[in-house]
Amino acid sequence: MKGLLLSLLLLISAVTTAQPLPVLQWCLDNYPNRHNYPAQGLPYGPTVDLMRELANRSGFELSFSPNTPFARCLKLMQDGQTDLMIRLNYSDERNSYMHLIPYVRSARAEYLYLLEQHKDIRDMAQLSGLTIGVIRGYIYNAELPNLLIKNSKNVVEIDTEDAAMTMLLYQRVDAVIAPMQTTEHVINSNPKFKNAIKIASLEFPFQHNMYVHIGLSRKSRHVALLPQLQAAINSMEQDGLIQHYYQNDAAVEPVEDKPADQPAAVVKMLKEGSD
Structure with missing residues (x-):
């Protein structure tokens, strides 16, 4: 009898102390061949697989926004009304309202x-x-x-x-x-x-390639997960998963040596917007 009572108490304690995973929303649009967003059903594609794995390794539950234009997603990130975006180029303005985590390097973008x-x-x-x-x-x-x-x-x-x-x-x-x-x-x-x-055959003579980032809103309720996100990206790189998810994407390369400093913002004409 005492053993049964002890087991029940332990079970009740486990139930009451278990915490649900935080839910982070990924704001996304329809990006053919990367994250397709059908009219019916959930998004799918290699970028979706990457984000699901990132959520699994970082300890959060991933949710999807409705199919949302890129510029609108940026505004929602700025206001803290969504948590995550992916495939972002760096700008000083974006860096002011989201943490930018490099995970792939642009090739001939x-x-x-x-x-x-x-x-x-x-x-x-x-x-x-x-x-x-x-x-x-x-x-x-x-x-x-x-x-x-x-x-x-x-x-x-x-x-x-x-x-x-x-x-x-x-x-x-x-x-x-x-x-x-x-x-x-x-x-x-x-x-x-x-x-x-x-x-055209022209290849621009850039000295440095840009990096592509995952963004976490600085106003997200779950901004404390930043270290877990960074650690998860590092572990996915070490396991070859970043390369796996982007193996058919000619626009990017896996990050090998991440930049110590972010590049300065480009001139105003080319400064802010999609990608």
Whole structure:
């Protein structure tokens, strides 16, 4: 009888002291081939697998926001109304309202797009006299503005990749510098672009690659989990999981030597926005 009573007391004690896992919301949109967000059902894709593993190793439960535009997610992070974002380039402004944890390094993230009939461009000097479109809000490599100042006639900001490809198609600009993955999706999804636009051979002579980050809102109720998130990313790198999740993503490379200092913010024109 005493043994049964002791067992019951131990069971009650375990139930009352057990704490539920904290729930952190990941704010995300539909990013084809990385985190697909169907009209019905939960997000899926390699980035989703990465975030689930991160949650498991960090000791929290992952929840998903509704399909939310990227800029809106940034605002929610700033206000502390959501907890996590992924695949973020660094800017001083973002760093002011979220902790940025590097986990992959950009490879050839930005490409130069031309009309199919345009002569190929292999060297920065060939940009001389051209009007170059860039995507408003996208955070480019910090070295790009100086390269453009030295080599091109005019730089035009364009709201979206779709609008940029349209302006290129109708020769409102001579070339467009744009993020590879989202632009490739735009081109492949639109027949009028698919056979009319190509990628130039030019590789920008950047001295340093940018890093891609996971963001944790500084106003999150669970901001104390930052050390666990950092430790989990490190352990996932050591186990080869970061490389596994990004093995088919040409835009990024696994982080080997993380930057000791974050890069300075780029000039205002290329400073803040998506990616």
